[in-house]
Amino acid sequence: MGMMTSKDYRESLKLLKPEIYYMGEKVENILDHPAFVPHVNAAALTYDMAIAPEFEELTSATSHLTGQKINRFTHIHHSHDDLVKKVKMLRAIGQQTGSCFQRCVGHDGLNAVYSVTYDIDQKKGTGYHKRFVKLLKEIQARDLMISGAMTDPKGDRSLPPSKQKDPDAYLHIVQRKTGGIVVRGAKAHITGAVNSHGHLVMPTTSMTADDADYAVCCYVPVDALGVIHVFGRQTNDTRKCDCMLDQGNVEYGIVGGEALIVFDNVFVPWEHVFMCGEYEFAYQLVERFATAHRQNYGGCKTGLADALIGATYLLAEAQGTGGATHIREKLVDMVHLAETLYCCSIACSCQGYALPADSYMADPLLANVTKLNVTRNVYEIARLAQDIAGGILATLPAETDWKDPRVGKYVDKYMKGAADVSTETRMRLIRLLEAMTCGTALVESMHGAGSPQAQRIMIWRQANLEHKKRLAQKLAKIGEQPFLVC
Numbered sequence: 001m002g003m004m005t006s007k008d009y010r011e012s013l014k015l016l017k018p019e020i021y022y023m024g025e026k027v028e029n030i031l032d033h034p035a036f037v038p039h040v041n042a043a044a045l046t047y048d049m050a051i052a053p054e055f056e057e058l059t060s061a062t063s064h065l066t067g068q069k070i071n072r073f074t075h076i077h078h079s080h081d082d083l084v085k086k087v088k089m090l091r092a093i094g095q096q097t098g099s100c101f102q103r104c105v106g107h108d109g110l111n112a113v114y115s116v117t118y119d120i121d122q123k124k125g126t127g128y129h130k131r132f133v134k135l136l137k138e139i140q141a142r143d144l145m146i147s148g149a150m151t152d153p154k155g156d157r158s159l160p161p162s163k164q165k166d167p168d169a170y171l172h173i174v175q176r177k178t179g180g181i182v183v184r185g186a187k188a189h190i191t192g193a194v195n196s197h198g199h200l201v202m203p204t205t206s207m208t209a210d211d212a213d214y215a216v217c218c219y220v221p222v223d224a225l226g227v228i229h230v231f232g233r234q235t236n237d238t239r240k241c242d243c244m245l246d247q248g249n250v251e252y253g254i255v256g257g258e259a260l261i262v263f264d265n266v267f268v269p270w271e272h273v274f275m276c277g278e279y280e281f282a283y284q285l286v287e288r289f290a291t292a293h294r295q296n297y298g299g300c301k302t303g304l305a306d307a308l309i310g311a312t313y314l315l316a317e318a319q320g321t322g323g324a325t326h327i328r329e330k331l332v333d334m335v336h337l338a339e340t341l342y343c344c345s346i347a348c349s350c351q352g353y354a355l356p357a358d359s360y361m362a363d364p365l366l367a368n369v370t371k372l373n374v375t376r377n378v379y380e381i382a383r384l385a386q387d388i389a390g391g392i393l394a395t396l397p398a399e400t401d402w403k404d405p406r407v408g409k410y411v412d413k414y415m416k417g418a419a420d421v422s423t424e425t426r427m428r429l430i431r432l433l434e435a436m437t438c439g440t441a442l443v444e445s446m447h448g449a450g451s452p453q454a455q456r457i458m459i460w461r462q463a464n465l466e467h468k469k470r471l472a473q474k475l476a477k478i479g480e481q482p483f484l485v486c
């Protein structure tokens with residue numbers, strides 16, 4: 001019990017037996033499988049950084065439940081300072097990994113469920129919050145990694161859960177028993193799912209009384225009977241299996257190792273059920289989770305951008321263009337774009353507020369603005385990195401050709417840039433830029449924490465446009481007595 005190290009975390013995963021499939025095969029041990037190792041490494045770093053003296057002020061916290069020192073990824077925010085520290089922590093970890101470290105989704109889920117169970121109990125006289133606090137204490141004490149399993153497959157997007165042709169398009173309750181409930185359905189794109197200890201299942205949309213069986217929130221261990229994981233493919237993922245240098249970010253990979261989680265008639269005991277039919281609270285849970293996760297994106301993505309900007313500058317130097325004025329201008333633009341995202345995340349944290357459960361959440365409008373900016377700024381940062389890198393980003397010969405006895409010497413000779421930088425260094429930087437700006441990495445910035453349209457809907461709801469109209473009416477003297485003109 002207590003805070004884990006990365007070694008403890010890996011040992012704890014060995015004790016679990018989750019059902020996982022990837023590329024047509026059942027995977028028995030993710031710790032030995034090259035497709036999974038980078039994602040485990042990234043999550044593992046969240047454990048070591050929580051106890052590292054130079055980071056622990058950001059990466060650890062004091063439990064309000066037990067007074068014990070805990071990993072911040074299991075902490076419930078109780079102040080603006082907690083919200084700001086979360087953002088700073090994500091930037092600090094992102095700088096080290098250059099990739100998603102996954103643990104934030106469950107952290108945001110814990111905070112959302114903590115506050116919403118309190119609200120349900122206040123209105124309905126249920127006992128969800130007490131149950132949830134019991135689980136939370138265990139998660140904090142054992143330093144568990146929890147996935148935030150929110151997004152349903154959704155089927156026909158024009159229809160609500162209860163009107164879908166396939167009733168399993170959204171996860172739902174199929175049976176209520178004396179000891180608990182049985183759920184069926186799936187959750188898609190779930191970050192860090194296969195290397196988590198358990199899944200925090202939450203509804204994904206607002207609901208009506210017809211959807212009551214879909215309004216379910218519960219905790220399910222990763223290896224519970226009937227839970228099946230299908231690991232997603234990524235751009236260039238076969239490189240994980242047959243090369244090192246060409247992977248770009250060998251240690252931490254690209255994005256968060258997302259998986260489809262199937263819940264095939266999974267039994268959940270009552271002690272792990274935190275919403276069971278209270279459809280009127282589904283939207284509240286979605287909004288609080290989404291706000292918390294969108295708050296993050298100017299933290300982790302800025303950390304990644306710091307590493308990307310560094311790689312871009314190094315590559316420019318390796319190619320002899322580091323001192324060119326137009327390169328410096330573009331690097332300034334990259335920094336400007338990244339720091340704008342950071343400003344957004346810090347601002348929505350500082351504008352956060354206390355909820356009835358006495359926990360804190362970020363300002364929803366500013367958090368959604370943060371994430372919507374990420375869907376643009378990260379692409380622009382990537383575009384500038386690719387502009388500076390040159391076409392070699394798309395045409396660099398393979399690591400195996402660089403090592404080939406016949407053509408290796410030619411690859412080394414003609415792929416060299418500035419005389420004082422080795423070809424290997426240039427190749428490594430090109431591959432890192434490729435990994436961080438091509439394919440999967442960008443899609444994650446667009447759709448992670450919800451697609452842009454989801455942010456637009458929340459911005460529309462939060463923007464208080466009626467107030468803005470009244471401001472204009474006042475200035476234009478609309479509806480007032482006209483001034484007397486002498």
Ligand code: SF4
Nearest residue numbers: 100101102104296300
């Ligand atoms: Fe955390 Fe960022 Fe990954 Fe989301 S995308 S889980 S906020 S590192």
